[in-house]
Each structure stands twice: as structure tokens, then as C-alpha cells.
Amino acid sequence: MENEANFAVQWHLIDACNLNCRHCYGNDLHSELYFSDLTKIISDISSTISIWNSFTPLSKSINYTGGEPLLYKNLFKLIDYSNKEGFSSAILTNGTLVDKDKARIISNLGVSYVQISVDDINDHHDSLRGLKDAFKMALQGIENLVEEGVFVNVSCTLSKLNVGRIEEIISLMATVGVSSIRFPRLVPIGRGRQLNQNMLSSDETKNAFIHLAKLSVEYNSKIEVMLDDPLFALLNLPQTCESTCSTESNIFCEGACSIGFTGICIMPDGTLYPCRKMPIPLGNIIKTSFRDIWVNSDVLNNIRNINNLKGHCGNCSLSYKCKGCRAMAYAVSGDYLGHDIQCWKERGL
Numbered sequence: 001m002e003n004e005a006n007f008a009v010q011w012h013l014i015d016a017c018n019l020n021c022r023h024c025y026g027n028d029l030h031s032e033l034y035f036s037d038l039t040k041i042i043s044d045i046s047s048t049i050s051i052w053n054s055f056t057p058l059s060k061s062i063n064y065t066g067g068e069p070l071l072y073k074n075l076f077k078l079i080d081y082s083n084k085e086g087f088s089s090a091i092l093t094n095g096t097l098v099d100k101d102k103a104r105i106i107s108n109l110g111v112s113y114v115q116i117s118v119d120d121i122n123d124h125h126d127s128l129r130g131l132k133d134a135f136k137m138a139l140q141g142i143e144n145l146v147e148e149g150v151f152v153n154v155s156c157t158l159s160k161l162n163v164g165r166i167e168e169i170i171s172l173m174a175t176v177g178v179s180s181i182r183f184p185r186l187v188p189i190g191r192g193r194q195l196n197q198n199m200l201s202s203d204e205t206k207n208a209f210i211h212l213a214k215l216s217v218e219y220n221s222k223i224e225v226m227l228d229d230p231l232f233a234l235l236n237l238p239q240t241c242e243s244t245c246s247t248e249s250n251i252f253c254e255g256a257c258s259i260g261f262t263g264i265c266i267m268p269d270g271t272l273y274p275c276r277k278m279p280i281p282l283g284n285i286i287k288t289s290f291r292d293i294w295v296n297s298d299v300l301n302n303i304r305n306i307n308n309l310k311g312h313c314g315n316c317s318l319s320y321k322c323k324g325c326r327a328m329a330y331a332v333s334g335d336y337l338g339h340d341i342q343c344w345k346e347r348g349l
Contacts, residue, residue: 007052011062011064011065013067014066015029015030016071020129022128023128023192026190037270041290042082043085045290046060048294061088063090069093071097076105076109079111080109090112091115092114093116096131115152116138116142118173119156119161142178146178153181155183174219183212189327199342200342202342203344206344209232230257230325259327269286278331278336302337309339310338313340
């Protein structure tokens, strides 16, 4: 449906992983649920979205991840179930376990896309991921998926460690058949705190984003360079859009970030977070209905009201379409309503 918004669930099915990434935002272990619990969660969320659809068009999707989701034994069974419940599905993986057989199964399941994390090239990537040949294995996983006709998106965490190789990374990913690539910023949580000194400064962030905007035009016919960070709104690019909220409620809002509006994160034990990079427990979906948590969470309701933003974000004329990164604010200051430290507008850059 034209102009239909999408409600996306990022579901961390398992904490276990075959890599030991230096910038991993997970440093805890959660118990896993029974498969019957997972299907109940899907039904719970689906029924709530059906109610929302009575006043606004809304599609629904689940992004399955981990840890490493391909270590979860019931992954394909769960995708098949959620597909039948009307959800589109995606898999967010490090790519090292995507052999030809798995790529074929993923293709046959009609998975919308597979996001593979590639944070740099060759040994640089291996160093970040804590495994020799992790880069080669991820590339092989990409090639296996491309051969099966699966849409592949690459996620490259942006920091001082790789900012000088942005174009080289984009060029290589285009060559191997990747459909799109995005560059989320390094958020210093979990093990990522040890890379705090490698976060880009505000002026470095601005320069990197301007470079990415130019590359998105230059590589347009080869690969989509996604400009989906809140701070891209500051560049007034045609790809960014102004925030438009439902007239009936503030449940939905098309803006730079989905937190509190069109997205939620589920941990392996059923705990809900606003975002995986903002580990504030909102409640447990096994004990409390999704709708109750979504509507009554003080954290989510605080985020939904841009008048609650503090510091430079609170005083910014562009807060209605940017809002800054709430996860970055929380990681740096402990206040999820605080300002985004990498914003350059506050410094007049």
C-alpha cells in the first residue's frame, strides 16, 4: 500500500555467537524461551498491529538476529511461522555461517533481506571481529546469498578505525553484488566501551556524512548507500523526510529513528528494550502484553514527546525530524533524553 508505514521488531533470539567482536553491544546472557512462547509473542504483536491498522496503514516485519541467529536451531521454523502470520522477515547475521545450503533455505523462505555485518576490509575486519578469516567467510556468505537471489544489505559500524576506507568498502560491496549498505555509528555500550576513543568527533561525523551523501549519488546505479542516521536530517538531503505523526495518537511517527514509534527490540528471554543499543528494560512480553508495555511505558512515552529532549537537542529547530540518537545520548551520558554528542549543529560546524 502506498505510504504504508512498517512496524519492525528486532528480535534477538540468542546471545550465543561464534565471534568475539570488540564493539559488540551485548555483554550479558539471557535465558531462551520455548518455541511455543515465541509463537505466542508473534500472535500478541500481530493482534496489536491489527488494531492499529484500523486507523493507519501499517505493515509488519521481524528482523531475526542474535548473538548469531544462525546458531539458533529453530530459526527457519520460526521464520516460516511468522511468514504465515503475515510478517515479512529479515536475518541480521555476521555472515560467516551462511553456506550454500543455508542460503538456499533462506531464499526458499522468501526472506526479504539478509543484513551482514562487514565493518572493514581484510585484516582490519578480522581484528574487530576476533576471528582470523572472518572477512573472507563473510564475503563467501554474501556470495552464497547473491547466487540464490537474496537481497543483501551490509551494515558497517562507522568509527575512526574505518572512516578512511568508506569508499573502498562501498566499492567492494558493490562488486560482490550487495544491494545496499548502511553505516550506523559506533555506540559505546557493552564491549564497545573499550573503543570509546575511536568514536568520531562531531566535525568528523559531519565530514563522513557529507562524504556518504556524495557517494550515495556516485554509486547510485551500483549499490544503495543508505542515509538512515538521524543526523543526516541536518544536511537537508532529499532522502530525509519531515516527521509526520498520526492525528489520532503519537503511536506512529515517521522520523529518523523508530524508537518508540515504529520499532521495538525483543531479547531472548522476552524482555523488551527500546533499542538493542539502549538496554533499558521496558517489561517482559511473556508476563505483560505487548500493547500494555507499548502504550504505558514511561520511557517510550518520554521519547515520543520531543519537548522532553534536553540540551542542544531540546533547543534544536530540527528536533522534529532528527531527534538525535537516543541510544548515543544514553550510552554517553546515561540520560536517554540528553543531546547527541556527535551532532555538529550545536557547535555551528
